Each structure stands twice: as C-alpha cells, then as structure tokens.
Amino acid sequence: MMRNGDDLEDDFVVDDLVALSEEEVDSPDLDDEFVADDHDASPPTTTNDQPSQAAASKKRKRREKEKERKKRKLAETQDPKLTQTVALQSPEKLAEYLASMQKRTFKDMSDLELEDLRIPASAIADTSMWTGPRTLDHLVDFIIKVLPNLKTRLSQRPKSTGSPTLLFLTSAALRVADVSRILKDKRLRGEKGGEVAKLFAKHIKLAEHVTYLRRTRVAAAPGTPGRIGKLLCETESISVSQLTHIILDITFRDSKNRNLLDIPETRDEVFKTVLGAPKVLKAIKDGKVQVVLL
Secondary structure, three states: OOOOOOOHHHOOOOOOOOOOOHHHOOOOOOOOOOOOOHHHHOOOOOOOHHHHHHHHHHHHHHHHHHHHHHHHHHHHHOOHHHHHOOOOOOHHHHHHHHHHHHHHHOOOOOHHHHHHHOOOHHHEOOOOOOOOOOOHHHHHHHHHHHOHHHHHHHOOOOOOOOOOOEEEEOOOHHHHHHHHHHHOOHHHHOOOOOEEOOEOOOOOOHHHHHHHHHHOOEEEEEEOHHHHHHHHHOOOOOOOOOOOEEEEOOOOOOOOOOOOOOOHHHHHHHHHHHOOOHHHHHHHHOOOOEEEEO
16 A cells, blocks of 8 residues: 655664654765755854854764764674574575575465465575675675676676665665665776765655666665665566666664564565566566575
8 A cells, every 4th residue: 555755764764773853864874975064054143152062063963973883883794693594504594594584474365376486596695605604894805706696797787767676675775775875886886886875764765865866877776675676566666677686684683672673664565576576586486686694
C-alpha cells in the first residue's frame, strides 16, 4: 500500500546508536548533495558575546558527532564471533536463513507460496573464503578478493542513468553515509567508475532522489531498504538492467544487537519491496543478480 508523502518512518529505525539529534541535521555525512547548509543563512552577530557562543556551540556539535562515530564503530566490532556467524555459512545454509527470515515477513503465506519467493542457493555468493573482519574498514578488500566481477563493474562507466550494478542494503542513514564514502575508494572506482548514491529518507525527499537518479550514471547505490524499495517499486527510477549484486549488510548490528533482518521494519522492506520486487526477483532467479551477505 502506497503511503502519502515521504514519511521518515518508512525505513529509518531510530535507536540510541544511530539516531540523529536535531543538531546533526547539518552533518556533511548526510547532506552532501541534497540538503542545503543552514549555516549560510544565519543572521550576522550583533553582540560581542555571540561569536564566542557560536564557537562553543560548534565545538560541542563536533564533540557530539565524534562521540556518535565512536559508538557506531564500537557496535561494528563489539562481538566479531556473533556478527560473523551467519555470513560465514555456505550458500545453502544462507538460503535457509533467508527463507526463515522471509517467513517472518509473510506469516500468512503457505510454504508453497513462500517457495515462489525464495532466494535460491545458486543466487547467493559463497563468501566463506573471506576470513578477515567483515567491517567497513575491510569492505574494499572484501569486494576485490571475493567479488572480483563486481570490482570490475564498479570501475566502468555506466551506460545509462539510474542503473546501478550494486545495491547495498543497510539499516540506518548514518551507515549509508559511511558505506557511500567507502565505495568511492579509487581501488574500486578507478578513474572512470560511476557515481555512488546515498539513498535514505532522513532529510531527503523521495522526489529529490528520483531527479538525481534520472540524471546521474550511478554505479553503486547504498541505501535503506524502505527508500530503495520505493525507488524500485513506486517511482521505477532505479533500473535493474545493469544490476549484478545486492549486498545485505547483516554483519552490522545496532545497539540492541539487531542486524538488518532482525529489525521487523527493515526486514519487511527487504523482502517486500527489494528482493520481493518482481523485476528484482526475476533477475535473481534468472541468474543475473547475486545476493551477498556481508
């Protein structure tokens, strides 16, 4: 069912680890291309106290942002054994895991109906060769070693707009911003690679993303499932014609120790509007798209 407008609740799950305070609205991580910088609109100072107050305020904001980054970093590395258990399994085991999560989303469906939506093991990348940490610090090396075809495609200029070769699904807007920075690494993009999008609902209207995708040759599209789902199903501004990989960021956990598929809201968006989008599901079953559990 289509929702009116572009509510923030469509996919952004707020918790004490990833939530933005009002003071972080102007964070450069989130507003590079779409959100105007409010600082330029500030009225000129009229008293001697105002410059020092402004400096103190900026310093406090910087401290808070740094604290937030450290929290996210801690969450990513707090329990490597726990966070890597699922992703290290064979494609067959991962197919069973995805099917069990899928069943939580489609509670009223019969096993026969669920079978039609199931992601086959043949469409799931075997990443068991990777023995290093599954963190963003190692994402570039992970792609180079485990997904060499994806690495090659990221370095090539896309032929058309709004047609990424990679969709990277993660559960929080701040995480999207972090992933976007990593995917811009020259070791992946080279000199001719396409653009890297940032697709989340926080501060950015759906219409802005539609306009951006229609005019931009995007190679990689990290984003939250709700926003990517809307762009796939409601606006059709993301084409799957060049899509080869969908990475599910299940290693990352929030402060409640939940991964992408543990959170009911994001799990439902993943299976209903992304992996469950007819054109995506068909591409997966036809062997054109690989699902990767990071």
